Amino acid sequence: MQRLEAEAVKFFSLPQVEKDKSGPANPFGYGDKRIGVNGDVGWLEYLLFVATSDPLSCTSMTACSFRSALSEYLVAVRKMASDVLRSMAEGLKIEPRDALSKLAMDEHSDGIFRLNHYPPCPPLQGLNRSLTGFGEHTDPQIISILRSNDSSGLQISPDDGSWVSVPPDQASFFINVGDSLQVLTNGRFRSVRHRVAANGVKPRVSMIYFFGPPPAQRIAPLPQLMGEGEQSKYKEFTWGEYKKAAYRSRLGDNRLVQFEK
């Protein structure tokens, strides 16, 4: 874990011209301040990878040490996701126990890995006062597993509209429920809105694995979970359809609303 963080710090310390060789993040590669392609901005730079066994093939980065640290991390975090999803299935009394984890672990699963670097942000004035490190949103996938350095910034919003800081802890992982898990559990687990506040003092480094299902996977409440007479709260869609809609949306949009019944 610490190895990957050190490699990320090394990459983000390269001269801008070197980092730009791995960009733009459209949708994968190095990105600076622009998030997605629909006009969202944040006070960060990042690397986005397809989370395959050869995650660096899509960028011009070839540093061996980076590649091996990343591969090692991906293997470990996949195991963690599988365990977490099995525990969730157990908690919901879903049989078979791998009903959720197999969606995220399939060989065609649509995983994305992201390394974010938030440099210290100068005092914000005027129109910039609302600038965040990473604007509020929900993650579209099943679950996301996040780890950060010991710099604060991550906040979550409970339903009352307030923002609560998540204390940074290098030794912990933050598990985020995504929109797809909300639908698969017919709302029993809820995707939570979160954001990263701009921090004037200390750089923040975070790494997140987004576990998405295979593109053709139908996203609908698991039948074995539904109580007698319980109706799905959502219209039918596949992950591929949801992802396409997500990539046409702005970061802060409520992407599930158009699929609600």
Ligand SMILES: C=C1C[C@]23C[C@@]1(O)CC[C@H]2[C@@]12CC[C@H](O)[C@@](C)(C(=O)O1)[C@H]2[C@@H]3C(=O)O
């Ligand atoms: C503005 C956007 C960035 C994003 C794609 C989108 O159009 C809307 C969802 C965004 C998000 C949020 C969670 C993850 O960080 C991400 C990789 C994802 O799957 O959906 C990002 C997308 C991105 O940065 O490309």
Ligand SMILES: O=C(O)CCC(=O)C(=O)O
């Ligand atoms: O960098 C972080 O701590 C969170 C970023 C995030 O929410 C995301 O990339 O979806």
Ligand SMILES: [Fe+2]
């Ligand atoms: Fe997120």
